Structure formats: structure tokens, C-alpha cells
Amino acid sequence: PDMDGETRLHRHGAWALVGLLAFAVFGGGLLAPWVFNGLLRLGRAVRAFDSLREIEFESVVSRCVLVLLIAGIVPAARFAGFRRFRDLGFGPGYGRAFWRGFALGFGSLLAVVLAGWALGAYVPNVEPRMTQPGRLLLMLVGACTVGVIEEMIFRGFIHRVFAATWRAGVAVAVSSVFFSAVHFAKPEPDIGVVHGRWDSGLSMIRHMFNTEHQTYHYFPYAATLMVMGLVLALRFQRGGWKLGHVSGLHAGWVLVMLAWGYCFDRAKDDAVWLYGLSDVVAKSPAALALALAFLVWEIVVRLRSARPRA
Numbered sequence: 115p116d117m118d119g120e121t122r123l124h125r126h127g128a129w130a131l132v133g134l135l136a137f138a139v140f141g142g143g144l145l146a147p148w149v150f151n152g153l154l155r156l157g158r159a160v161r162a163f164d165s166l167r168e169i170e171f172e173s174v175v176s177r178c179v180l181v182l183l184i185a186g187i188v189p190a191a192r193f194a195g196f197r198r199f200r201d202l203g204f205g206p207g208y209g210r211a212f213w214r215g216f217a218l219g220f221g222s223l224l225a226v227v228l229a230g231w232a233l234g235a236y237v238p239n240v241e242p243r244m245t246q247p248g249r250l251l252l253m254l255v256g257a258c259t260v261g262v263i264e265e266m267i268f269r270g271f272i273h274r275v276f277a278a279t280w281r282a283g284v285a286v287a288v289s290s291v292f293f294s295a296v297h298f299a300k301p302e303p304d305i306g307v308v309h310g311r312w313d314s315g316l317s318m319i320r321h322m323f324n325t326e327h328q329t330y331h332y333f334p335y336a337a338t339l340m341v342m343g344l345v346l347a348l349r350f351q352r353g354g355w356k357l358g359h360v361s362g363l364h365a366g367w368v369l370v371m372l373a374w375g376y377c378f379d380r381a382k383d384d385a386v387w388l389y390g391l392s393d394v395v396a397k398s399p400a401a402l403a404l405a406l407a408f409l410v411w412e413i414v415v416r417l418r419s420a421r422p423r424a
Contacts, residue, residue, distance in 0.1 A: 123274065128279060131271070131272060142183075142315065143178075146174045146318075147310025172306075172321075175301055202271060203356055214359060215362025226404050233384060233385040235388070236389075237378065239377070241376045262365070286347040290340050293339060346360045380393045
């Protein structure tokens with residue numbers, strides 16, 4: 115945004131962010147029962163959609179919140195002071211930067227999991243769905259979509275709001291903690307919902323951060339997400355508020371996690387100190403070490419750029 119946009123972002127950004135989150139959470143909670151009941155009826159009426167009868171209400175709530183979050187990002191950004199859609203971090207050179215970041219993210223995390231395979235931490239177990247035609251392409255599209263959308267929301271909008279409100283270091287830290295915490299916002303009620311009432315979705319809000327099922331391997335997962343958030347935020351700032359590289363980096367990491375989870379299982383007795391006990395590589399100390407390596411690099415580059423030249 116221009117100078118007037120920056121002033122408006124400073125004054126109205128926090129209100130836009132609060133309004134966006136309230137719209138997504140409460141709107142999604144009110145919308146979810148109608149969507150859930152409709153999907154159940156469709157599953158009972160049409161044999162081809164029979165699998166919809168097994169859908170979980172909390173999954174519908176999460177997706178409704180996500181859909182409204184995406185739908186509300188543009189009007190919220192305009193209220194905050196962004197004049198154009200490209201002000202969220204899109205613009206010329208986005209595609210080239212995206213694929214450079216994608217190659218870096220994909221290659222770095224692939225090296226980590228291949229090292230785990232060599233150490234005996236993982237054993238091959240390819241699921242039948244991976245043999246379906248076009249499955250890998252579908253996963254690539256999904257990973258790229260996640261990278262673009264999450265970076266638009268967390269860095270392009272939320273981080274910019276924080277940066278307009280606080281100092282750069284505080285904004286990076288707060289946005290990274292927020293990025294990590296949101297990944298644990300998955301409602302898990304004690305009793306499932308079989309028929310949605312008008313307030314069934316709203317009742318899920320108090321179960322949004324249910325931590326009773328979480329075990330010790332969630333600590334490196336939360337730490338990894340936070341450090342990755344720091345890396346992405348610092349790189350976003352260093353790149354002049356451009357999303358291309360960070361979106362690609364994010365998407366590359368996501369694709370490795372998706373594909374690896376469908377092709378390999380955790381061997382429980384080997385390299386536990388480095389790869390933990392979970393099948394999800396993001397919950398391992400090895401993934402945290404990779405994220406820390408990226409963070410050290412960002413700090414070194416920042417210090418070098420700040421050093422006066424002779």
C-alpha cells in the first residue's frame with residue numbers, strides 16, 4: 115500500500131483482522147449445521163455419495179471456517195487499507211519466485227526424510243491410492259493451493275497488520291506464534307454430532323483447542339511450526355513484502371509431508387532421537403533442526419545486509 119494505505123493499515127488493520135476472524139469463526143459455526151445436514155441427506159439419497167454419511171461434523175465446521183476466512187480476506191484487506199489485491203504480496207515475478215522457493219522447500223525437506231530412510235527411521239509402505247492416475251499431480255495442486263492461501267492469509271494480511279502495529283521484531287514473533295497456534299485449532303468434542311442444530315457449530319468453539327489427545331511429540335511440532343513461521347515472516351520482510359518465494363517454500367514443504375506420509379511408515383525402534391515416534395515428519399526433531407537451519411541463514415543474511423560496506 116502507499117503512504118495513505120499504510121496509515122489506514124495502522125489505524126484499521128487490527129479491527130479488520132478481528133472482524134475477519136469473528137466472521138470466519140462465528141459464521142462458519144452457524145453455517146456448518148446446514149452444510150452437515152445437507153451432506154448427510156445427499157449421502158442417503160444418492161448411492162454415489164454414500165461415503166458422505168460418515169463425514170464428521172467437526173470436519174465440516176473446520177472447512178466452513180476456512181471457506182469464510184478465504185471469502186472474507188479481500189473485503190477485510192480493503193477495509194484495512196490495501197488498495198489492490200496485489201498489495202497482499204502478489205505482483206510481477208510471482209510465478210518465478212514461487213517455483214524457486216518451491217524447489218528449495220521440496221529439496222530441503224526431501225533430503226531430511228531420505229536421510230531418515232537411510233538411517234532406518236522409515237520403511238516403505240505405499241498406499242493403494244498413490245497408484246491412482248493423476249494422484250501425484252492432485253497432491254501437487256493441493257500443496258500449491260495450501261502454500262498460496264496460507265501465505266496470503268498469514269503473511270500477506272495478518273503479518274502486515276502486525277507489522278503496521280508493532281515493531282518489526284515483535285510483529286515477526288507474534289505472527290509466528292499465531293501461525294503455530296492456528297494449526298492446533300481443530301475441534302474435538304467429547305460426544306460427536308449426528309444431526310446439526312442451529313447452535314451445534316457454535317458449541318464447537320469451546321472445543322477448538324482440545325489438547326487432551328496431544329502427546330509429547332506435539333512439542334517439536336509446535337516449535338517447528340513457530341520457527342517455520344519466523345523463517346517465512348523474515349523472508350517475506352526481506353523480499354519487500356512479496357509472497358512468491360515464501361509461498362513456494364511453504365508449498366514445497368507441504369508436498370513432501372503429504373507424499374511421504376502416503377509412501378512410508380515410521381520404524382519405531384530406529385533413530386528415535388532424531389525422527390521421534392510419529393509418522394508425520396513435521397513432528398520430529400529433524401524437521402525442527404531443518405527449520406532452525408533456515409532461521410540461522412535468515413539471521414546471517416540480515417546481519418550481512420545491515421553491515422556497512424567500505
